[in-house]
Amino acid sequence: MPPEESFRVTPYEVRGRIDYERLRELFGTQSLTPELLERLGQLAHAPLPPLLTRGIYYSHRDLGAILDAHARGEPFFLYSGRGPSGPLHTSHLMHFELCRWFQKHLGAEMYIQITDDEKSWARGLPREETTRWGYENLLDILAVGFDRARTHVIFDTRSIGAIYPLAVDVARRINFSNVKAVFGFKPSTSIGLIFYTALQSVPCFYPSWIAHRPVLCLIPCGIDQDPHFRLTRDIAEGLGFPKPSLVHSQMAPGLQGDRAMSTTGGPEENALYLSDPPPVVERKIRNAFTGGRATIEEQRRLGANPDICSIWALWRTKFAPDDREFAQITQDCRSGALLCGDCKANLLPRVQGFLKDHAREREKVRSWAESTILESPPGPRTSGTGTPG
Amino acid sequence: MPPEESFRVTPYEVRGRIDYERLRELFGTQSLTPELLERLGQLAHAPLPPLLTRGIYYSHRDLGAILDAHARGEPFFLYSGRGPSGPLHTSHLMHFELCRWFQKHLGAEMYIQITDDEKSWARGLPREETTRWGYENLLDILAVGFDRARTHVIFDTRSIGAIYPLAVDVARRINFSNVKAVFGFKPSTSIGLIFYTALQSVPCFYPSWIAHRPVLCLIPCGIDQDPHFRLTRDIAEGLGFPKPSLVHSQMAPGLQGDRAMSTTGGPEENALYLSDPPPVVERKIRNAFTGGRATIEEQRRLGANPDICSIWALWRTKFAPDDREFAQITQDCRSGALLCGDCKANLLPRVQGFLKDHAREREKVRSWAESTILESPPGPRTSGTGTPG
Numbered sequence: 153m154p155p156e157e158s159f160r161v162t163p164y165e166v167r168g169r170i171d172y173e174r175l176r177e178l179f180g181t182q183s184l185t186p187e188l189l190e191r192l193g194q195l196a197h198a199p200l201p202p203l204l205t206r207g208i209y210y211s212h213r214d215l216g217a218i219l220d221a222h223a224r225g226e227p228f229f230l231y232s233g234r235g236p237s238g239p240l241h242t243s244h245l246m247h248f249e250l251c252r253w254f255q256k257h258l259g260a261e262m263y264i265q266i267t268d269d270e271k272s273w274a275r276g277l278p279r280e281e282t283t284r285w286g287y288e289n290l291l292d293i294l295a296v297g298f299d300r301a302r303t304h305v306i307f308d309t310r311s312i313g314a315i316y317p318l319a320v321d322v323a324r325r326i327n328f329s330n331v332k333a334v335f336g337f338k339p340s341t342s343i344g345l346i347f348y349t350a351l352q353s354v355p356c357f358y359p360s361w362i363a364h365r366p367v368l369c370l371i372p373c374g375i376d377q378d379p380h381f382r383l384t385r386d387i388a389e390g391l392g393f394p395k396p397s398l399v400h401s402q403m404a405p406g407l408q409g410d411r412a413m414s415t416t417g418g419p420e421e422n423a424l425y426l427s428d429p430p431p432v433v434e435r436k437i438r439n440a441f442t443g444g445r446a447t448i449e450e451q452r453r454l455g456a457n458p459d460i461c462s463i464w465a466l467w468r469t470k471f472a473p474d475d476r477e478f479a480q481i482t483q484d485c486r487s488g489a490l491l492c493g494d495c496k497a498n499l500l501p502r503v504q505g506f507l508k509d510h511a512r513e514r515e516k517v518r519s520w521a522e523s524t525i526l527e528s529p530p531g532p533r534t535s536g537t538g539t540p541g
Numbered sequence: 542m543p544p545e546e547s548f549r550v551t552p553y554e555v556r557g558r559i560d561y562e563r564l565r566e567l568f569g570t571q572s573l574t575p576e577l578l579e580r581l582g583q584l585a586h587a588p589l590p591p592l593l594t595r596g597i598y599y600s601h602r603d604l605g606a607i608l609d610a611h612a613r614g615e616p617f618f619l620y621s622g623r624g625p626s627g628p629l630h631t632s633h634l635m636h637f638e639l640c641r642w643f644q645k646h647l648g649a650e651m652y653i654q655i656t657d658d659e660k661s662w663a664r665g666l667p668r669e670e671t672t673r674w675g676y677e678n679l680l681d682i683l684a685v686g687f688d689r690a691r692t693h694v695i696f697d698t699r700s701i702g703a704i705y706p707l708a709v710d711v712a713r714r715i716n717f718s719n720v721k722a723v724f725g726f727k728p729s730t731s732i733g734l735i736f737y738t739a740l741q742s743v744p745c746f747y748p749s750w751i752a753h754r755p756v757l758c759l760i761p762c763g764i765d766q767d768p769h770f771r772l773t774r775d776i777a778e779g780l781g782f783p784k785p786s787l788v789h790s791q792m793a794p795g796l797q798g799d800r801a802m803s804t805t806g807g808p809e810e811n812a813l814y815l816s817d818p819p820p821v822v823e824r825k826i827r828n829a830f831t832g833g834r835a836t837i838e839e840q841r842r843l844g845a846n847p848d849i850c851s852i853w854a855l856w857r858t859k860f861a862p863d864d865r866e867f868a869q870i871t872q873d874c875r876s877g878a879l880l881c882g883d884c885k886a887n888l889l890p891r892v893q894g895f896l897k898d899h900a901r902e903r904e905k906v907r908s909w910a911e912s913t914i915l916e917s918p919p920g921p922r923t924s925g926t927g928t929p930g
């Protein structure tokens with residue numbers, strides 16, 4: 153990225169106010185056009201979710217190849233993941249919610265990677281801690297509601313035996329220059345993290361590898377994760393696998409808005425955690441940053457600004473699935489008809505209701521979760537000692 | 542290593558004529574003294590093998606700690622390994638033969654690591670090929686004759702599930718600076734090879750990790766491998782494990798002697814492979830480099846030089862276990878009483894006999910080999926999804 157840009161986005165750093173169109177151009181990705189979305193809706197025989205229609209996902213690489221494959225009756229699969237270092241918040245579920253939509257309407261297999269190894273290396277946390285968060289996070293992810301027959305979890309420290317031979321092949325194609333250019337690694341970077349990008353690429357190829365035929369992969373992710381998969385795409389064909397396709401979202405703003413960078417309010421105040429008890433949710437929403445004016449009188453007269461409002465972002469992404477309702481909220485916000493306090497009061501029961509439902513679903517998947525985790529296959533993968541040399 | 546040295550020794554490069562005492566001083570290891578060897582013999586209640594008495598192993602780190610532990614009745618274990626990229630030759634067995642002696646006389650568990658992943662990365666070979674060589678090499682190693690109840694194989698691509706959580710912990714303590722300083726990695730180095738040193742350290746800690754108490758480790762290896770384990774020793778205590786101890790050997794000379802560096806005779810002519818058929822063995826020994834004189838007359842008069850002789854090195858390390866016979870060979874060589882042709886003719890049936898016995902033993906271990914390989918444990922290693930968070 154040229155140094156004159158006022159923002160910086162890498163898989164390990166997001167800084168400054170992001171100009172998403174400029175970022176898309178810098179990364180060289182395609183725009184998610186109305187034509188492409190319309191074709192997706194036709195293939196899905198279903199209305200598109202707000203995540204796609206409201207510009208939250210706004211960029212892609214080779215989504216057309218996925219649609220072409222589906223139109224030809226060929227399967228594709230979805231891949232998303234989580235680096236477990238703490239509890240999930242509502243916006244962590246976004247990619248999984250989009251995956252659920254794709255799975256439901258286009259019948260795709262779902263692969264979820266839990267990268268407890270990476271988070272131990274990236275954050276310097278004890279592995280026991282990231283592994284424990286991995287199990288907790290997995291329950292939250294599965295609670296989103298996937299097809300039980302078509303959902304697979306690659307839990308790195310548990311599933312490594314199943315994926316390692318492929319990881320060896322991937323790592324052989326990536327050298328230190330490649331990862332340094334993408335991630336800006338330093339001399340103090342853990343050798344685990346240097347290796348890690350191979351493991352993050354593995355799920356893109358795993359279904360093709362075990363099926364012995366190309367299976368296309370679609371990855372919904374934040375645009376900040378694009379560099380990871382650019383590297384994956386660069387090595388794919390040399391390994392005999394198709395390049396993964398991507399749909400990229402903008403980053404969800406924190407509840408504290410731009411003030412997230414300031415010292416007032418810790419990072420815990422900046423997000424709605426799925427485990428937050430009702431009084432905490434109420435406090436966080438009450439204190440959330442909005443696009444409101446300094447006084448009620450001023451707001452009635454000039455209206456508020458939803459574009460910078462963390463509450464409006466919650467309506468937009470998740471809590472106003474009905475497009476008419478969402479349009480009304482937006483209009484009333486801009487016109488000054490809706491004051492921030494009232495808007496927050498309207499949102500609160502939606503959030504509390506969601507969290508209650510989520511907690512119930514989370515308990516329901518508990519007994520199922522263990523069986524989703526890929527384990528090492530028994531016995532030798534290739535030639536065994538029983539074969540004379 | 543200071544640039545003015547005329548030789549260079551790293552785990553990936555051995556260059557020049559090595560001054561072993563100087564190398565030991567540069568590496569900062571201890572000399573394997575007669576006092577230490579005598580104490581070892583007393584604890585073993587057995588005569589020391591030629592590998593120890595004839596100066597082939599000549600250096601160590603903390604061998605005394607192993608002897609102290611054994612004297613107190615505490616167990617220790619042995620660790621050696623093989624990077625499989627081709628067939629084994631006789632001198633590859635040396636460390637395993639020393640391990641067998643330690644196991645037989647001091648009752649130690651044996652851990653053998655087969656690094657098929659590393660060799661794929663280091664040599665750019667297809668993984669299928671290094672894995673296949675791994676199984677072949679393992680049969681040769683087990684044919685050395687280990688105690689079946691106390692021998693464990695960490696076959697990297699097979700055993701990764703069992704060792705990976707520990708590898709994550711190890712990799713967290715090693716950064717790119719550390720490995721660059723030891724191995725001199727370049728921008729073109731595979732990210733797998735950068736990570737690999739973590740996996741080579743894992744067997745040093747694995748028995749302590751699974752036993753939840755410190756178990757000392759002894760590694761017989763070439764002095765060129767010392768830098769690997771210096772890094773391991775540096776991180777051991779931070780992980781709560783004891784530092785591994787080492788005994789270091791000199792490097793076995795090739796059959797072509799110094800001429801190994803020249804273009805006459807390929808690398809295949811430079812070693813006796815365990816799979817070489819009798820006519821090939823005969824040819825290689827006949828063509829081997831010796832310390833003989835230009836003419837028979839000159840040799841009768843001045844004697845030959847065993848110190849540079851590849852045939853004498855074979856007698857020394859393996860084929861003259863009787864000390865009186867070995868002393869006689871050496872004396873007759875130096876005096877000129879023994880001509881090189883006769884010496885080679887004497888050696889040949891010993892080598893052929895060994896290779897025949899080895900091939901027989903190799904077939905005997907075939908059915909046992911598979912069961913020595915560590916596999917991933919079933920189910921979760923730590924907290925599972927069944928535990929409420």
